[in-house]
Amino acid sequence: METEPAQIELFYRFGAALLIGLLVGLQREYSHLQQEAEEKIFGGVRTYALLGLLGCSAAFIAAHAGSVLAFVVVLAIAGGLIMIAYAVTARRGSIGMTSEAAAVITVLAGALCFWGELELAAALGVAVTVLLALKLQARTLVRNITRADVYATLTFAVIALVILPVLPRTSFGPPPFDVLVPYKIWLMVIFISGISFLGYLLIKVVGARRGVGLTGLLGGLASSTAVTLSFAQRSRDIEGLARPFALAILLAWSVMFVRVMVEVAALNMPLLRIVWIPLTAALVVSMAYCVYLYYSQPAEKLEEEDKFTNPFELGPALSFGLLYAVILLAANAARLYLGDTGDYLSSSASGLADVDAITLKMAELSREGGGVDLETAARAIVLAAVSNTLVKGGIVLAMGAAALRRVILPGLLATLATAIGVVFTL
Numbered sequence: 001m002e003t004e005p006a007q008i009e010l011f012y013r014f015g016a017a018l019l020i021g022l023l024v025g026l027q028r029e030y031s032h033l034q035q036e037a038e039e040k041i042f043g044g045v046r047t048y049a050l051l052g053l054l055g056c057s058a059a060f061i062a063a064h065a066g067s068v069l070a071f072v073v074v075l076a077i078a079g080g081l082i083m084i085a086y087a088v089t090a091r092r093g094s095i096g097m098t099s100e101a102a103a104v105i106t107v108l109a110g111a112l113c114f115w116g117e118l119e120l121a122a123a124l125g126v127a128v129t130v131l132l133a134l135k136l137q138a139r140t141l142v143r144n145i146t147r148a149d150v151y152a153t154l155t156f157a158v159i160a161l162v163i164l165p166v167l168p169r170t171s172f173g174p175p176p177f178d179v180l181v182p183y184k185i186w187l188m189v190i191f192i193s194g195i196s197f198l199g200y201l202l203i204k205v206v207g208a209r210r211g212v213g214l215t216g217l218l219g220g221l222a223s224s225t226a227v228t229l230s231f232a233q234r235s236r237d238i239e240g241l242a243r244p245f246a247l248a249i250l251l252a253w254s255v256m257f258v259r260v261m262v263e264v265a266a267l268n269m270p271l272l273r274i275v276w277i278p279l280t281a282a283l284v285v286s287m288a289y290c291v292y293l294y295y296s297q298p299a300e301k302l303e304e305e306d307k308f309t310n311p312f313e314l315g316p317a318l319s320f321g322l323l324y325a326v327i328l329l330a331a332n333a334a335r336l337y338l339g340d341t342g343d344y345l346s347s348s349a350s351g352l353a354d355v356d357a358i359t360l361k362m363a364e365l366s367r368e369g370g371g372v373d374l375e376t377a378a379r380a381i382v383l384a385a386v387s388n389t390l391v392k393g394g395i396v397l398a399m400g401a402a403a404l405r406r407v408i409l410p411g412l413l414a415t416l417a418t419a420i421g422v423v424f425t426l
Helices: 005-035 045-065 068-091 098-114 118-133 135-144 147-166 182-206 208-222 224-237 239-267 269-295 303-307 314-338 343-351 355-365 374-399 402-423
Strands: none
Touching (some): 005 045, 005 098, 005 118, 045 068, 045 098, 068 098, 098 118, 147 182, 208 224, 224 239, 239 269, 239 355, 239 374, 239 402, 269 374, 269 402
């Protein structure tokens, strides 16, 4: 007799609850063995696996009983057992309740599995396991932070979580001023501040050589312009990190080339077969220079990383947000007045502020029946990427320290020359 689909789904949900419990339990038991502690732990692999199944079973019973009271009763029994375990460990002098809190979340994750929220339950299980595993790193970070770091974090939280949500998401003027949307401009301020904050944390954890480069790589996924603005300003404060800053900026620009190719691939594969050649050539040149910058840095510890303090500065972030608004306004005005003069000029103007928009537009227009041939669309996209890189290069040359300008200029010129030279030889 074939198993009914509903029963298969039920076993699948219970299995997910079991796996989540096993994941958390493995971390708890492994952590205990690594510490070589003599006292018994609250629970290990089997206990947390059972707690996951308990949560799923409680939700199952409540559903069949038609009353949420059944779930509450089972949850209260589990909570009582966890409280007893905590009381016993507290008498021994251990007042931490990390394992007990993880146990409660495991029970709730098991219930979420039965309710069909498998993605959320899995995310909770992974998040709990990661937090439990990062105990040593978290303590090291806490020991190294200062009062200024705490104030900087609180300030960043205010501008990101309090100010941003209440800002208008519409413009208040006629073209070309219709592009000035307070929400989007403030979002750029948050990007810039967040990238500085991320760089600070990574430097604390892995050092200046790796931390700044990782910031550029991760920040480029969100906004390569924000990375450029942030590190150009930082280079004036800490000139000894010119090479790591240049590495971070070039990595962010390289991510932009990859992002453009992914966007084209999603909409127009025939266009990708053309546009990938110049973009990949520029990417290879940029990454080659990044490799040179990384291995040409001094092998000894960079003393300047100790000066990398105050990760959030509102004044420079606001200035950069204003500059971004000016660039947006100039690009929008150029689009209005150059829109009829050809795809190349309009694409170059659009690329001053936003490569993604013109990339998606050209990928759509160059599809069958769109009215733009593939070669023209490919050149327009590359020119937009080039103009965007020129703007970011201009930011570095205008706002960066002299040492940063000297280091980044060869990579900037080589990347631009490669992209332009290859695209017009196709």
